[in-house]
Amino acid sequence: MRPLRLLPALAAVVALALAGCSAGSSPDAPGDAAGQTLRFGDQAGQQQALLEASGVLAGTPYQVEFSQFPAAAPLLEALRGEAVDIGVAGDSPTLNALGASDDISIVSATRTPSAGGLAVLVPPGSPIRSVADLRGKRVSPTTQGSIGHYLLLQALREAGIPANEVQISFLQPVDAAAAFRTGAIDAWSTWDPYTAVAQQDNGARVVRDNRGLSPGLSFLDANNDSLDDPDKRAAMTDFVARYARALEWAQSHPDELTAIYAKLTQRPPEVAKTIAQRAQRRAVPLDATAVGDLQGVADNLRSFGVLRQDVQVAPRVRDLGAPAP
Template identity: 45%
Template sequence: MAAGGLAAAGFLALAACGRGGATSGTLRVGNQRGSTKALMLAAGVLDGAPYRVDWSEFPAAQNLLEALGSGAVDVGLVGDAPFQFAYQAGSPIVAVGAMAVVPPTPEGALAILVSPRSAARSIGDLVGKRIASTRGSIGHYLVLRALQQAGLKADAVHMVFLSPSDSQAALQTGAIDAWATWAPYTVAALAQAAHIAVDGRPFSNGTGFDVAYAGAAKAKRDLLADFLDRETKALAWAASHVEEYAAVLSRETGLPLAIARATAQRNGRVRTPIDAGLIAAQQSVLDTFRQAGEVKAPRPLAQAFAPIV
């Protein structure tokens, strides 16, 4: 796959010192806006790592997964829906770690939003309307699940596939009727008086995966294991350091501090094992895309996972 959307990579040079058996070298990490990078920098967990981390920035999971599939980056955190979508498209990627939201996904973390002018308050109100999201994203998945629950076909709405920034602008100008998206985009839009037409909480449990390029999962296993261990510590740190996390998140993303704080308060993620139960739960995600005709699902679901933690 082409590494579309791959931004110029910044890097963080880290001092070398032995830890946990990880070898020296470079780990190329893809970062969605407001995700892994801000969290780990705020927690300081990369201090003293025996390897260098090169960060690449992406506006959405689709772009990050394209880069992973081409081997342009080694690992990155994405939601379950885009991971399943990319994997079934044939991308050479595997999930090496997983995280869950505790408590379950909070209001506004995933939603279909409408403008302040819209009276829509359900997926039924959006029949025949234009809903924007990124193809294969958790927003796209939310639209399909909401339609499914309402007994509506996938073509009952008109999906418009745009980047988050273009979707935001289109909603403001009225070029689209709704936007299916996730935090921090939901948080910023709600602060600008957008309304929730469909809350994502009944449809997604917020599972995320650290996804690696298959070659890196083998060649850089020690580095990945160490990085995931540090990420786990950062998740625990963030739960009790919301203000510190928000300050770095604001600096890294350019979000106003109030929006960054609201996003940090929705963090609530913890490391969770990739076990038989988690893999089985992913079947519903895959089935939703398949039943809508979005994927053919030729690859065995269990082979998408190669846990390191």
């Protein structure tokens, strides 16, 4: 009877071997993007506006399907669950996702050269004039592990204030915006488009932006199963190159980008213009500099207790090869 008990296991091994042969290659073999559907995770329509305004997706042999998320945390959860193939996220949420799962890799990087709408905000009439005044106050860094959370913790450390001396309340962006308007929180650490909307609609004032506190990096992160599919990876590789060209296009076409962003999101032109100006980024190589900067953020998050375990960045990079234009 023993040989019969071994048959299912043997059949499974043979099936896996045949599946590998039918795929025709190892995970790193060339693929064909034609006919693929690439599911892209975006936040608040910003990247979709960029890609549509620049026209870089014209003539792709694959389809791009956009899904919109209010913040990086739910986007990365969808990425882990294979609801999307590739998506955009900042440094802190990317690291939290890497720490929580082996299902995600970093495939491309961008950098904002100046303050890009990531800031700690207070209402216009607030007595808070500096980060030091946040002691004992109610502050939302938007979602836990977000770039807003990292900025707040960095700003508090810079001011010499222990984080436990601030009343931190994690809220989804829509809830945080409502709490900010009604005075339920005293300050809000968030990012565009929420920063721009709060400034335009509520006269919000910046008490600290991200200059000197974060490296200004954002990433395209991908699901590893999608990366291991040669055809899907071929589509992603092409997409990453086109995305870099779109970022380059945006440098010299701010008005076109503003117009399509305002149309896509139904935001006022003044808000759309501010967001477009502050969203100027460039693709950068996933080299030792970028990886080192992200590792520095990871080490800070570990020291803050946001990351529950060490995260080593370099092994989690699968560069799809779009150098800075």
